[in-house]
Amino acid sequence: MRRAAALWSSLSGLLLACLCLGPCLAAAAAQPADEDGYRLWLRYAALPAAQRARVPAGGIASLAPDSPTVRAARAELQRGLDGLLGRPAGAADGNAVTDGGIVLARAADLPADAAVQPRLQLLGTEGYL
Structure with a gap:
């Protein structure tokens, strides 16, 4: 049970990071190459x-x-x-x-x-x- 809780804690942290960073990375990738x-x-x-x-x-x-x-x-x-x-x-x-x-x-x-x-x-x- 502890192992499952630890695994869930790690996965939920990774999911949260993806949800927070995903839109930022997508926005940066959509920026025109000549734009600074x-x-x-x-x-x-x-x-x-x-x-x-x-x-x-x-x-x-x-x-x-x-x-x-x-x-x-x-x-x-x-x-x-x-x-x-x-x-x-x-x-x-x-x-x-x-x-x-x-x-x-x-x-x-x-x-x-x-x-x-x-x-x-x-x-x-x-x-x-």
Whole structure:
């Protein structure tokens, strides 16, 4: 009787492990070969055509001092917009701020008379406006 109980205990543990790990292994096997964690996390599926048509063609301007962090942020923003819009978002000519454009900047990098200055008071801890 003890042997049967020990055997059942071992088999039930194995069954439980299979039930828990099976779906995880199946999901991992179903992942496309060219998908890695970075691309999976930052997937930029194209917006529907009607929404893409409403997005202005402004470029990305950077008023922040050049640094590896700013270059990485700009590249990620470019990659995301290209994917969402289904077309290159483009860069602003000489980092000129244009209507419909996106500006990467610190508050200190913005002109003091910029219309956006009053809105800077509304920024959250992340700094997005």
